[in-house]
Amino acid sequence: MxxxxxxxxxxxxxxxxxxxxxxxxxxxxxxxxxxxxxxxxxxxxxxxxxxxxxxxxxxxxxxxxxxxxxxxxxxxxxxxxxxxxxxxxxxxxxxxxxxxxxxxxNGTNCNNDNCNTFPAGKLPFGSVVGTFMGVTAYSNANNYCCSNQTLNTGGLSGIKWQCVEYARRFLYNIYGLLLPSVTYAKDFVTTSNLPSGFTRYVADSNYKFASTVQIQVGDALVADYGLAGHIGIIREISGSTVRVIQQNFANNASDGNYTCSKTVNADGTFTLSFSTSYKVKAIIKATQTTPTPVPQFPLSGTTTIPVNFGWIAASGAETRIQVSTSNSGWTAENGFTSSNTCNSTIVVNKNAGTNSGFTWSTVQQDVCFVPQPGTTYYWTARSYTVAGGTSPYSAVKTFTTASSSTVTTPTAVNASDGIYSDRVSITYSGTSGNYFRVYRNTANNTSTATALGSWQTSTTYDDYTAVAGTTYFYWVRAASNNSGGNISNYSTPNTGYRATVPTAPANDNPCSATTIVAGSGCSYTTGTTVGATNTTNPAAPTSCPFYGKDVWFKVQVPSTGIVTIRTNAGSLNDLVMAIYYGSCSALQGIVCEDDNTNGNNSTMPVITITGYAPGTWLHIRAWGYGGATGTFSICALNYSIASLTSNETTVKPEQEASQLNIFPNPSDGNLTLQYILATPSVVQVDIFDVNGKLVFSVPEEQAYAGSFTQNMDLSGLPDGTFWLKAKIKERVFTEKILLIRP
Structure with a gap:
């Protein structure tokens, strides 16, 4: 103001x-x-x-x-x-x-003593209050600050940050026209030396403008109130509301988009005012001239190739852009050259039409060279309209292209296929120093592919946005920087998908355990840990490695008082098993078994439990070693069947084990069991197939002390592997036998 x-x-x-x-x-x-x-x-x-x-x-x-x-x-x-x-x-x-x-x-002379003072609601001296068409307005801190600092814009534009300074700077930058130097803003109402290119309309004594006067964006509004008056630039017109950008009026953000009022009288005349006191006395227009385009990018610093230029131009204006390797010879009238073609210095001299931008990456009409890495360029632009003619060229902007980096198309793209339930993991190979970006589509079509994440140097990427069960095509591209400069072609695609999270098994917790029955032979029940969750009650056993994803079974102790739990491999071939007793919500641990054989050399456990009254319910907890999941089978026997490597409830002394002989083994079906007894004993021999089924039995008989021999005719059994269990007195011995016939 x-x-x-x-x-x-x-x-x-x-x-x-x-x-x-x-x-x-x-x-x-x-x-x-x-x-x-x-x-x-x-x-x-x-x-x-x-x-x-x-x-x-x-x-x-x-x-x-x-x-x-x-x-x-x-x-x-x-x-x-x-x-x-x-x-x-x-x-x-x-x-x-x-x-x-x-x-x-306030004094009549300029005084900068108060420029460091900004009352409540004001912004400090030099703070940005707004920008219009690339021309920025600043706060003067208060209405009685006069900084004595000047700004030169194609000639002295005025004292920072007075209202006159902004109006002169804006009109020069946009139209190439400079208002005359005046003492106060209100002097624009009466000055006789208004330069050619401006038209002034003055209101009558009642501040009314003729109905023939048309206001438009870019006009200057001048008030003559008080000692100095005021001037602002129209930035928007909407009905009776006129918004301006200005300096030194409110000295806060409202100056960037300040609302003036417009009143239209019955006779068509109208008045404009900044406030009740500050009524507009004059409107100054740049004679119908095409505004200079306002550069938006690049404005400075380093940019990537291809180079994207952007500007703001008048509606419908055609814009010519010049790019030069030299900053010499520029004028507002001709830019770097009066010619409309390019050359070895003016590398781009192109009419971009009515577009608001231009991408420089190839040689084309009026583009003599492609952009070179690590090179400094200078650019300027002007606009043309039929009504307003040709504008001045914009002030020169400079930029430097990023240094070159060898960019190669990534290879060996691999997307995970259902390995993870929360993501698809993508890996690939590329040149060190390159940046990479992953693209995805549900069809094998790069034109509609979606870019994932940002440019990165890592050669792995996890896609957590993938929808479970949907198969995607993945590509990777490389670039020389994190802005995507010098971007490569798409890699060869690879498909991947995120696994569908399975439903937890019905026996996922102890109180929903699957019932199995202990019998004289194995009646297997199929189980699975796929989708199982981690049981927290009871706590994890400490005597075996626990990985969660456990399922539950239960068995009632039979009348024999002995129960043996056996497991067989399915897709899960390494199982861990624990046995509990008590109610399902308050279980107590008995024993846990891992890496024990069940007669077929697998790592599927076998556990025999004794000492519990018939009718007692035992709970069985099973999970995969190392967190693996899959299927398996489980059964319960009403007697004990030992494993060669397990500790049975009764174990033969080492000195007696050497006196047990089974021969010949392998056998053609005629098998002899020989044992030297220290005392008279009851002997019973049973033979089981690899599934634990009893297939041959010798009735109990009393044997005297000394050498004991039992001949067995196994001709009724097929060729294969079997397990012989000999119960002698209180000891149980198990041996693997092999039947092979010529």
Missing amino acids: KRSFFLLLVAVINLAVCTSGNAQTLNVSQNQLVFNPEGGILTFTISSNISWTAVKDQTWFTISPVSGYGNGTIQVQITTTTSTYRSGTITVMGSGITQTIVVIQ
């Missing part, structure tokens, strides 16, 4: 002193009065229920009245000043209550 502001209302201060009666109050309507250099009269009101007096600390203004009771109005009068900014105070007092009002008078 102008370097002045007529009246600033800040706050109502309300203080009260409590007495034994009603509260005594003394309030003032404002705590700051601001005068122009011309001076004048301003007032403030007092709201009170007590007697009060008013005193001042300066002689250059007067106050009246100086005392009173209850409510009142005080008049402040100031004479004209020809000096710089000055201030004083008025103190209103009564019954211990004090109110202070600051009186400010």
